[in-house]
């Protein structure tokens with residue numbers, strides 16, 4: 001059994017900002033149904049202030065993944081795109097009071113979805129499909145991403 | 154909060170009578186059964202009584218029973234004994250859906266140069282006898298095939314397989330950990346050479362097991378040292394747990410009727426209700442040939458760990474084949490071998506009952522589960538698409 | 548009849564506190580520590596607490612402790628791990644006086660083509676370090692030498708041996724089953740890579756053991772299957788006994804003082820009195836380096852089994868190295884390795900005490916023993932000859 005902090009339990013049992021924004025300014029999707037896990041992040045940006053004014057998520061994943069997504073949306077609210085870009089999965093884990101080592105990767109999906117969403121916002125890219133061989137079967141995390149996360153932590 | 158325990162394939166509560174039977178052996182009759190003095194020596198006879206009780210449950214002779222420390226040790230011992238006593242043979246056959254105590258031991262053998270064939274199962278978890286017939290050869294040291302699967306409850310046709318192997322004089326071991334005490338089995342009708350059982354699945358404690366070794370089967374011990382268990386398993390006997398296992402077997406012999414009646418009734422009620430009240434739910438495994446206590450259900454678009462944690466809020470204990478619940482982050486090898494879709498493996502939940510479950514416990518699960526699944530689907534992107542009719546890829 | 552228990556090297560009484568600590572884990576907290584639900588998962592932390600208690604007793608880190616089912620399993624595991632992780636090396640060194648759990652495992656290795664050197668001991672059961680130095684070579688997979696001997700209580704200089712082996716980078720295992728809990732040991736000062744202990748020698752139940760594996764030591768599991776014990780020992784954890792072993796270690800840490808004070812006092816009183824009051828009696832083993840609880844005395848011209856049975860009449864429990872008391876009809880390999888005369892081996896009796904012995908129990912033995920020996924000698928032809936001054940052959 002995973003040793004989850006009260007914060008994780010809280011955000012798992014009462015996830016904030018669940019859902020999908022209609023006509024969003026940005027969409028980030030990570031994962032696909034074939035491998036099993038997914039996170040869809042949508043947000044609206046105030047074009048004048050460049051700040052995120054509304055954000056919602058949908059996650060198919062474990063308690064850590066759900067709690068991480070919920071926290072991500074909380075962290076994103078009111079941030080400028082530049083500020084949002086600086087959020088790391090470590091920030092998410094820290095906010096949760098830590099995640100079990102084996103579950104650190106669950107916070108990566110949030111970070112990945114955010115990156116996709118920002119690219120989408122900037123018009124650089126239509127989201128979807130991470131690259132690299134999928135090594136976490138439960139979770140669509142690319143090898144490249146894991147290495148990056150491992151270095152960051 | 155009251156615990157509603159639906160995880161009896163993982164482990165069971167020790168029966169009160171079993172605990173009572175063990176208690177005198179910690180502080181009163183604590184002697185070593187190998188001792189010369191009466192104080193120790195009298196224990197030896199108690200162990201022999203327990204051996205008779207175990208033998209009775211599976212229809213063997215007492216001296217065909219070796220006490221071990223767990224199902225895992227029994228499995229390791231059986232396989233290694235066949236390997237040691239057939240030194241020139243380098244092929245082992247097993248299935249893709251065995252417990253890790255067989256599967257990982259076979260992988261260990263592979264590293265040592267053995268050839269291991271892992272037989273496939275079909276989408277209902279059934280073994281195809283044909284696939285076995287095709288791989289039998291003269292190099293075969295052992296076939297090890299479980300009797301009932303721990304995750305799905307699917308029962309393999311061990312009797313039929315045994316006859317095929319007996320004809321070909323191949324050593325045959327079956328891991329019967331999950332079937333013993335749940336359905337009647339009798340080694341007189343079951344052409345197996347070795348059979349594993351484990352105490353903590355039948356209301357004896359964790360840390361005791363047994364291995365049945367048919368008379369005449371060549372045997373080589375796995376734990377090596379003193380002369381205990383007639384030289385077949387060294388180590389000072391776990392006297393208390395041996396006596397507890399004996400008692401548990403005695404009780405099991407009587408309560409098997411309850412298992413196929415009462416327990417099956419509860420399981421069916423639970424299963425049927427969940428299937429009707431939760432959309433996109435389906436049974437994993439062959440409904441026709443299944444343990445009476447086990448129900449493995451996949452709830453699509455949601456994740457097993459999340460389901461378990463929400464059930465946990467009500468004190469309900471179950472388990473999941475989801476990768477997220479396992480230390481290795483690998484989803485259930487059993488459901489994968491059955492070709493279950495990944496989304497369905499993720500959302501798989503196993504309920505496993507025992508004679509100690511009550512109807513109102515089942516009612517509670519029936520009450521809370523549909524809401525749990527619905528709420529999780531509201532969070533899930535796939536659930537959303539499904540709910541809003543946008544469809545999803547598979 | 549009250550039992551006067553002087554056979555604590557064979558097995559011990561479970562301490563009341565140990566039993567109390569285990570009881571909740573049979574019927575209340577019976578979950579599987581690997582489970583996702585709180586009911587099972589909470590048990591995991593209890594196991595980790597027990598691991599800390601064991602670690603504390605021997606000065607290790609908790610994650611250097613692996614729980615096993617007995618001392619025998621720990622010994623087999625340690626030896627096999629060294630063999631598996633040094634696949635090119637084919638030489639094993641041990642001693643002639645090891646417990647069968649090491650000795651017979653080494654014989655098993657011989658059958659598989661390994662070279663085993665059995666180091667001799669002198670007439671007092673002492674190891675000659677020189678004989679070890681002479682046989683160390685580059686082909687060495689492992690040295691396994693016990694810390695204290697179960698029959699004589701003789702203590703080997705493990706620290707010294709460890710330094711020699713460390714310098715030569717040889718894997719070193721010690722069977723410390725008999726010393727743990729009786730004398731303080733600390734793996735910080737003890738250059739061993741692996742160390743075995745067993746619960747039932749320190750007032751925990753029969754059927755639980757532990758293996759210390761120093762951080763950095765390459766390890767290969769012996770029981771293979773699930774991921775329990777961090778992948779180092781498969782099989783559902785014997786939760787109750789693990790918790791009991793933890794408690795026993797906690798108590799042992801405190802009561803070691805009693806062992807070297809009170810227990811040694813009783814042992815010395817018993818021994819000195821028997822030596823003075825029984826002619827032709829002598830201590831087996833080095834009096835200088837010996838466990839404080841053990842006394843192995845040879846009474847010439849009489850037979851151990853006969854002594855034990857007469858002691859049994861008074862409820863006194865002891866053991867003997869006599870062939871007649873062992874299933875195999877082989878006299879003690881330990882006393883033989885020491886070159887003890889056959890007549891003396893036959894008449895050897897081991898008294899082994901614990902903190903639960905009482906002075907009046909010792910007094911009782913002192914009271915009855917001289918008479919028992921005298922009466923048996925009256926029956927014995929050698930005794931007769933001796934008494935009548937005709938002398939005897941050896």
Ligand SMILES: Cc1ncc(COP(=O)(O)O)c(C=O)c1O
Pocket residue numbers: 387388389556557616617618619620622646648693695696697722724725745746747754755756
């Ligand atoms: C020195 C020694 N090593 C190993 C063992 C074996 O321990 P167990 O009986 O727990 O397997 C014993 C006692 O039986 C012993 O005295």
Ligand SMILES: Cc1ncc(COP(=O)(O)O)c(C=O)c1O
Pocket residue numbers: 162163222223224225226228252254299301302303328330331351352353360361362781782783
């Ligand atoms: C089918 C099967 N085989 C073997 C085992 C292993 O038994 P134990 O946990 O007693 O080692 C289990 C349960 O854990 C099982 O379900």
Ligand code: FES
Pocket residue numbers: 037060061062063064065103105106138139476477478482
């Ligand atoms: S989503 Fe977290 S482990 Fe699978």
Ligand code: FES
Pocket residue numbers: 870871872876
């Ligand atoms: S005299 Fe009978 S066994 Fe030794």
